[in-house]
Amino acid sequence: MDTLENPWRGKGLTWEGLEGIPWPSVDAGEVRRLLARCPLDAETPLERRDGFAGAGAVFVKDERYRMTLGSFKALGAAYVIARDHEAGRAKGRTYVTASAGNHGLSVTAGALAFGARAVIYLAETVPQEFADRLEMFEAHVVRHGATYEESVAAAQRAAEDNGWELLSDTSWPGYVERPFRVMEGYLALAEEAVRQIGEPPTHIFLQAGVGGLAGACAAYFREAWGDGPRIVVVEPAAAPALHDSVKAGRAVVTRGPVSNMGRLDCKEPSLIALKGLARDADVFALITEEEAERALPVLDRAGFETSPSGGAGLAALLAGEPLGAEARVLCILSEAPE
Secondary structure, three states: OEEEEOOOOOOOOOOHHHOOOOOOOOOOHHHHHHHOOOOOOOOOOEEEEEOHHHEEEEEEEEOOOHHHOOEHHHHOHHHHHHHHHHOOOOOOOEEEEEEOOHHHHHHHHHHHHOOOEEEEEEOOOOOHHHHHHHHHOOOEEEEOOOOHHHHHHHHHHHHHHHOOEEOOOOOEOOEOHHHHHHHHHOHHHHHHHHHHHOOOOOEEEEEOOOOHHHHHHHHHHHHHHOOOOEEEEEEEOOOOHHHHHHHHOOOOOOOOOOOOOHHHOOOOOOHHHHHHHHHHOOEEEEEOHHHHHHHHHHHHHOOOOOOOOOOHHHHHHHHOOOOEEEEEEEEEEOEOOO
16 A cells, blocks of 8 residues: 655645635535435444454444445435425436446436436446446436546536536536535535544545545544544545645646546546645555455455445555554445445
């Protein structure tokens, strides 16, 4: 595992490309209010394992069955569409996005719930089983491009050409409001974790693709617990978008092979997430394909069956030096097995 101490911790990047990019939200109140109206909404458990991976206690926020969709992503796009519905703007609308995994399912579920239509662009590397799941929820699936970034560009063009509503979970110059709200939806799980854990953790491991989950949670945890916890952001070594951007002091597009951590295989960071994590994270860690795979049977035995993406934070914990008996570690199990 390769690690980078964050030189921007506490102050954030000075890169001019982040001018006009908002900090991640820390207001979970609006999210809670809207989710309370959803019949599928229910708090997910925070499981504790003492002595796991050489730590005193490891707390795992289990998002595998969030709203029956199998991932924390249920909290994002569906929350945004619920906001549109409350404002009278969802019914009959077409929402389009690219997805490396579960974000597309959240868009689809939100559209179905509120009388809208979903069009989901998938890169060629996304498994057919995921496309089949989307179509079960009445999404129109379009295959385009060899990478997630190419499918994002195609979804953006489709939105412009057809007058559809682009609902991406990543942000770029000129497109920030929608991904800002998607990230805001993830605060529901962070707020639950803060209430459930009681005493603050000493360490927090947050897996990242474009960085939406990590950015939202890190901002909320800093708001709740201050500088105490050591926050580690975990990415695939094949997709080090945040790691390399923080190292360079600006957003960069990375290159690499396709990762087995498919939902984290994003080569370019969300600018909102990058802005927040450069301020809030202590360490950026890269785990190899082998480290992610090696963790899976260990997680299975602990009762945490998941995918390489879903267990990436725990995989980094397992790959590093034991933290010791005084460590209280918080991780997120972000999705169900594939």
